Amino acid sequence: MHKKNRLLIFGFGYTSKFMCHKLVKKNWQVFCVTRVSEKFEKIESLNATPIGFNDEEKIKSIFDEDLYILSTAPPDNGKDPIVENYGTLFKKNNKRIKSLGYLSTTSVYGDKKGEWVTEDTVLEPNLERSISRVDAENSWIQFGETLSVKTTIYRLAGIYGPGRSLIDRLIGNEAIYIVDKPGHLFNRIHVEDIVGAVEMAMSSQSGSTIFNLSDDLPATQLDVAKFAANLLKKNCPETVTLKSDRVSEMARSFYKEEKKVSNKKLKNELGYHLIFPSFKEGLLAIYKNSKEF
Numbered sequence: 001m002h003k004k005n006r007l008l009i010f011g012f013g014y015t016s017k018f019m020c021h022k023l024v025k026k027n028w029q030v031f032c033v034t035r036v037s038e039k040f041e042k043i044e045s046l047n048a049t050p051i052g053f054n055d056e057e058k059i060k061s062i063f064d065e066d067l068y069i070l071s072t073a074p075p076d077n078g079k080d081p082i083v084e085n086y087g088t089l090f091k092k093n094n095k096r097i098k099s100l101g102y103l104s105t106t107s108v109y110g111d112k113k114g115e116w117v118t119e120d121t122v123l124e125p126n127l128e129r130s131i132s133r134v135d136a137e138n139s140w141i142q143f144g145e146t147l148s149v150k151t152t153i154y155r156l157a158g159i160y161g162p163g164r165s166l167i168d169r170l171i172g173n174e175a176i177y178i179v180d181k182p183g184h185l186f187n188r189i190h191v192e193d194i195v196g197a198v199e200m201a202m203s204s205q206s207g208s209t210i211f212n213l214s215d216d217l218p219a220t221q222l223d224v225a226k227f228a229a230n231l232l233k234k235n236c237p238e239t240v241t242l243k244s245d246r247v248s249e250m251a252r253s254f255y256k257e258e259k260k261v262s263n264k265k266l267k268n269e270l271g272y273h274l275i276f277p278s279f280k281e282g283l284l285a286i287y288k289n290s291k292e293f
Contacts, residue, residue: 004029007202008062010082011072012039012050014164015103018191019070020046023199031062056089063093068202070101071140075132080139087143094147099202101152102140103194106187106212108133108155111257114185118262119155119210127253141209152201154194157214157261160282161191166228167286170237177246178225179255180239185218186254187261190276197272206270214261217278224279231287 005028009016012034020030020043030048034040043050051058069090071082080102090097109117110124125131137153144151162168169176197213222239229236240246242255266272276282 003065006062006065006067007031008059008067008069009033009072010053010070012036012043013072014161015159015191015194016072017042017046018161019195019198020048022192022195024048033059053085056086059086060089060093063089063096066096066098068098068101070103070198070202072103075129075136078132078135080136083136083139083143090143091147094149097147097149099150099152100140100144100147101154101198101202102137103198104133104137104153104155105130106155106157106214106259106261107257108137109257109259109261112259114183114258114260116260116262117212119208119212119265126257137210144209151209153210154198154201155210155212155214155261156194157187157189157212159191159194160188160279162286162289164191165283165286166225166237167231167283170228170232170234176225176237177240177244178221178237179242179244179247179251180222181242181255182220182222184220184255184258185260186221187214187218188224188279188282189213189215190274190282193272193274193276196275197266197270200272201270204270208265208269211266211270212261212263213266214263215274215276215278215282216263217280218260219279224283227280228283228287231283 008031010033012032023030024047032043032048033051033053035053040050073081107130108123108125109121110126123134125134140151194213226236
């Protein structure tokens with residue numbers, strides 16, 4: 001009898017939720033570790049198994065068979081919480097681990113003045129949260145080398161998808177403003193493409209340790225807003241400048257850096273074909289069926 005693939009996910013946010021949904025439907029056995037017990041019911045509704053972050057005995061019991069591990073957890077006080085708390089357990093069971101994966105962000109590249117970046121581009125993060133991400137990436141890469149386990153870092157562009165898009169916000173009649181900074185381009189990645197690329201990479205024979213997960217078409221926020229509004233036959237959201245008091249410091253920080261993120265390695269080396277090559281295909285799909293599952 002063919003054994004199920006097994007995946008242990010640390011963190012249960014937007015991307016993890018889709019990961020559970022898609023892989024369980026493909027007959028994977030999925031375990032989700034979270035610090036928030038209120039999320040247990042949602043995890044169970046996806047036919048995955050919830051585990052408390054501090055339940056080391058339960059996590060230990062999962063290593064009775066081979067499994068893949070994926071961390072979606074952000075750094076905590078400059079350190080990676082999974083490596084810090086479960087590194088010893090992983091070392092004791094390294095023969096059971098088929099691969100390790102860590103979801104990072106393209107912000108690790110820093111400001112490249114709008115130039116293209118690849119996985120080999122020098123990392124020059126300026127924001128504190130991005131510096132912590134670089135440290136976390138290095139922790140995972142070094143940890144994987146210590147364990148002699150294949151480890152993959154996924155650098156994610158701006159995540160969107162059903163329930164988390166301008167289409168959803170416009171349908172919900174949210175009060176939306178768009179920062180109008182002409183020529184400032186961002187890449188994005190649809191959540192389904194994150195799931196698809198991670199699933200492919202986990203079992204891939206590729207020797208690469210890092211992949212950018214980004215779309216083909218960097219675009220301004222205003223371009224995306226106009227496209228979404230046009231689909232819904234609504235007026236484009238109000239635009240403001242970066243100097244507006246309505247723009248939060250967090251939102252303002254995203255405009256301190258600009259880069260275009262290449263996905264050539266994802267497509268050419270891993271062989272992944274994007275389901276949604278740009279925000280246009282992605283938003284159109286959400287418009288046609290704007291719900292998570």
